[in-house]
Amino acid sequence: MASWHDRFPGSGLRYAVMLHDLVMVWLGWQLLFAARYAMLDNAPDQPLFSLDVLAVVAIQGIAFWKVGLYQGLWRFASVADLINIFKASFIGLLAIVVLFTYRRLHGIPISVLVVYPFALSALLGTPRLLYRAWKDYQSVHSDARARRVLVIGAGQAAEGLIKDLRRSGDYEPVGLVDDSIHLKGAKLHGVPILGKINDLVSVARETSSKLLVIAIPTIDAAGMQRIVGLCERTGLPFRTVPRLTDILEGSSLPGELKEVAIEDLLGRKPILPDWELIRGWLRGRTVLVTGGGGSIGSELCRQCARHGVTRVVVLEISELLMINIQAELRRNFPDLDVQGVLGDCGDPAVIRHALRTFRPDTVFHAAAYKQVPLLEDQLREAVRNNTLATECVASACAEAGVENFVLISTDKAVDPVNALGASKRYAEMICQSLNKRAPSTRFVTVRFGNVLGSVGSVVPFFREQIRKGGPVTVTHPDVSRYFMTIPEACLLILQAAASSSRGAIYMLDMGEPVLIRDLAEQMIRLAGKVPGADIGIVYTGLRAGEKLHESLFYHDENCQPTAHPKVMEAGVREFSPDLVLGNVAALRKAIASYDIEAMQQILTATIPEFKPIEEPGVPSTSAKIVPFPTKEAGRIH
Numbered sequence: 001m002a003s004w005h006d007r008f009p010g011s012g013l014r015y016a017v018m019l020h021d022l023v024m025v026w027l028g029w030q031l032l033f034a035a036r037y038a039m040l041d042n043a044p045d046q047p048l049f050s051l052d053v054l055a056v057v058a059i060q061g062i063a064f065w066k067v068g069l070y071q072g073l074w075r076f077a078s079v080a081d082l083i084n085i086f087k088a089s090f091i092g093l094l095a096i097v098v099l100f101t102y103r104r105l106h107g108i109p110i111s112v113l114v115v116y117p118f119a120l121s122a123l124l125g126t127p128r129l130l131y132r133a134w135k136d137y138q139s140v141h142s143d144a145r146a147r148r149v150l151v152i153g154a155g156q157a158a159e160g161l162i163k164d165l166r167r168s169g170d171y172e173p174v175g176l177v178d179d180s181i182h183l184k185g186a187k188l189h190g191v192p193i194l195g196k197i198n199d200l201v202s203v204a205r206e207t208s209s210k211l212l213v214i215a216i217p218t219i220d221a222a223g224m225q226r227i228v229g230l231c232e233r234t235g236l237p238f239r240t241v242p243r244l245t246d247i248l249e250g251s252s253l254p255g256e257l258k259e260v261a262i263e264d265l266l267g268r269k270p271i272l273p274d275w276e277l278i279r280g281w282l283r284g285r286t287v288l289v290t291g292g293g294g295s296i297g298s299e300l301c302r303q304c305a306r307h308g309v310t311r312v313v314v315l316e317i318s319e320l321l322m323i324n325i326q327a328e329l330r331r332n333f334p335d336l337d338v339q340g341v342l343g344d345c346g347d348p349a350v351i352r353h354a355l356r357t358f359r360p361d362t363v364f365h366a367a368a369y370k371q372v373p374l375l376e377d378q379l380r381e382a383v384r385n386n387t388l389a390t391e392c393v394a395s396a397c398a399e400a401g402v403e404n405f406v407l408i409s410t411d412k413a414v415d416p417v418n419a420l421g422a423s424k425r426y427a428e429m430i431c432q433s434l435n436k437r438a439p440s441t442r443f444v445t446v447r448f449g450n451v452l453g454s455v456g457s458v459v460p461f462f463r464e465q466i467r468k469g470g471p472v473t474v475t476h477p478d479v480s481r482y483f484m485t486i487p488e489a490c491l492l493i494l495q496a497a498a499s500s501s502r503g504a505i506y507m508l509d510m511g512e513p514v515l516i517r518d519l520a521e522q523m524i525r526l527a528g529k530v531p532g533a534d535i536g537i538v539y540t541g542l543r544a545g546e547k548l549h550e551s552l553f554y555h556d557e558n559c560q561p562t563a564h565p566k567v568m569e570a571g572v573r574e575f576s577p578d579l580v581l582g583n584v585a586a587l588r589k590a591i592a593s594y595d596i597e598a599m600q601q602i603l604t605a606t607i608p609e610f611k612p613i614e615e616p617g618v619p620s621t622s623a624k625i626v627p628f629p630t631k632e633a634g635r636i637h
Contacts, residue, residue, distance in 0.1 A: 018061070021069070024123040025060045025092075029053060032112045032119060060092040060120075067091065082125045089117035089124075147171050150209035152200065152227060153216040154178035154193050157241050161215045162189050174207045200230040212238035214260070225265050232525055262452065262459055262523050273495045274564065275307075281498035283308035288360035290345040290393060291367030293321025295451060296408055298328075299490040300364050305329055307494070311337040313358045315351070315367070317344050346389030348396065355400040362404040362497070365393050368424070370410065375419040376544040383599055384591050386423035391430045391584050398438035405441055406497045407431050409505070411449040411482060411550040415609055418545025422603045422610045428505060429606070430584070433577035444500040446493045447570075448508040449482030449550060462520055466527045470535035472520045475542045479517075480549050482510035496567045507552040507559070509566040545613055554609075580606055 030053075067088040069081075093116055149165055151158050154176045165171040175194040183193050194203045204212065212231050217240075219227070231238040240260050287304050291297040292314030298321075301312050312329060316322040322340050329338045339358055343350035345367050354360075368386050369375055375382040390407060397405045409428055412421035428445050435443035452459050458481075465472045489508060496506035521531040529535045542548070553559055559568045583606050590598035603610055 018064070020127070021064055021124055022057050022061050025057050025120065026053065028116070028120045028123050029056055032115060033109075056092075056096055059095045060088070063088045063092040063095065081128060082121065085124045086117060086121045089120040092120075093117050148174045148208055148210045150174060150200075150204050150207055150212050151176045151191070152178075152197060152212060152214045152231075154180065154183050154188055155216065157217050158215040159188060161213060161241055162191055171211070174209060175203060177203055197227060197230065200227075201233050204234045204236060209234075209236060212236050214238065214240040217241055221265055224260070228260055228265065228526070237528065260526055262519065262526065265522060265526075273491050274499070277498050278494050279307045282494070285309050285361040286311040286313065286358060287362045287364065288313040288315060288354060288358065289364045289366060290315045290351075291365075292316050292340075293318055293325045294366060295486055296490065296493075297364070297366035298325045299486045300366060300493065301325055301329060302332075303487070303490045303494055305333045305336050309336070311339060311358065311360075313339045313341065313354060313360055315341045315343065315345050315354055317342070317367075344389070346385060346392050348392055351393050351396045352400075355396055355402065359400075360402060362406065363393065363397050363402055364406045364408065364493075364497075365390060366408045368408070370420060372412065372418050372420050372545045373543040375423075379419045379596055379599055380591060380594055382419040382423040383426075383587060383603070386420070387426045387430070388584065388587060388591065390427035394431055394434050394443065398434055398441045401440045403440075403442065404497065405431065405443050406493065407443070407445045408493065409445050409447040411447060411510075411552050412547075413447065414551045414554055415611075416607065417547055417611055417613050420545070422607055422612075425607050425610070426580070426603065429575060429580045432505075432572055433580045436577055442500070444497055445505040446496050446508065447505055447552060448484060448489055448492075449510045449552065450484070451486045451489050452483050458516065458519070459523070462523050466524055466529070466535060470524075471538045472524065472535060473538050473540050474517050474520050475540055475546060476548060477517055477539055478515070478548055479542065479546070480513040480515050482513050482550060482552065483519075484508065484510050492564075492566055495564050496562070499563055499567075500569075505553075505570040505572075506562070507568045507570060509568070510552065513549065547613075 067084050069084055069088055093113060096116075097113065147170060149171045151161060151173055155178075158176060158178075162173045165173050173191045175192055176188060177195050177197050177200055178193055179196050179198075186193050194207070200212070203209075212234065214224075214227055214231075216223070216227075228238070238260065282304055285308075287309050289297045289300050289304075289312065292301050292312075293316040297314075297316075301314060305312055314322060314325055314329075316325070319342065322342055326338050326340050329336060341350065341354040341357075345351055345365070355363075367389065369378075369382055394405055394407070407427060410420070410424050412418065413425040413428055414421070416422040416425050428447075431443040431445055434441075450457060462472055492508045496508070500506060517537065520537055524531045524535050524537075527535075531537060553568070553570050554573060559570050562569050583602050586602050587599065589595075590602065600612075
């Protein structure tokens, strides 16, 4: 069992401080009496030690302890400590008066009692302030360049951080704050733990810190939001240590201090997928990823490589994206067979060549156009790339006998009001229709909302506006969206695909929808600016095809829980597979003749719930936020 000294390594020094204070009580009491009777010839004798004097010392010592005078350190003595000293002195005075009332204060001059709390405060406060001034002088002259750092957290990450800070020579750790009760007053490599995280503002001020570092890499989003709020109140710059996953993935280096990203605030508790299921499903397989150089596609390639596939085939239309992802995979996974096919996955010859050459076991279809306002004026390309390319890849997979086909869909396919939503909903219906006609291939659809940091998403757009000094443009004060990090989304895609049944649509738990205006304000604060003062927010009105809110599933999809609490399975809605597949030929004809009106009529006839927004800027009332069901909720009707 750990000793008291092991748990509180600063306890010996604390006892010395307590002894100092008690001596000062005795000395002050004696000096006050001596001063009071100094001019009198018949002054009464004042013994150095008596029961009365010992009672005064004991009473005052208890008052010091109760007020919490020994929770602080002389090194960081401040006005708050002086106030505590005076409070304890005054409480001690009241206790002394009560104790000696039965003697009618016999032998204790009133003048002594009046001056007592002030004299004692001076005797206790002066050594503390002088000690701090001396330590500050030493600190400044020992290394004037060192930046004073206050560390948030006192775990293993903080321990390593303190070593790295001292090794660099550019930083001086001056203290830590941590919510562990048993750590208060202890030291970590000689650095004192000065209070709880809620004390951050006052501790940062008292220690004259110049930088705050969050050293709790396992903290969840809610905890990070709380700490960031406290950091912002200090007005000081703040950084965080990278998570272990960031280091393993190569996005951060050990010991590196990075800015707090919006992903740290919007993410949720770490997902714990069924690793045995995923690795067992992927091990030894060949996977093909269409759009393999994009945000989702490239992360799917990384995750598949990380979890045991033998070969990754990247089908990509962009030369640059193809080069980048192939180079990364070959560098990080030297034993992985990385192949590439440059071309349009909507070209039947390209996809047939890829399937015939590499014979993949699973195809992830991530290639798509996804920008809502842009696609409203580009219906032909939305239908060609999102709907017909999906039909091309899915049909080719069915003909080739590919074991699994996974379509990456979007929440905008639910009650679609725009070209993106309608084209992706049609793609979902194609996959469900083919599933009934191609018994050798298992068709699965995974549906989720916005991913943080993807190309063209709102986060990098806001970041660039903030970098240029603003203003940040938000479409509507009430607009909300679901957000998820790219790695989190891809892990759940693999989880859903590994455990899926035929023809199902899976929805990923995106958490609570986020108000875009709150997102903008938080990103401005993370940049060290004040929303509305340093950088303004301008509301521009909803763009063409935009809803106020999105939903992840239809109300009649009869969602059921799966083995994973973050994944729900939707039932197949009633529709005619013959109509869906039959209209594909009509769509191709309309595409060939660039007949926009015919495309709209086909989409409306095939997807009855498709109701385009007629006037840009007018909020859609066709969709409402539907909460993600819990596993305990069971079936939803």
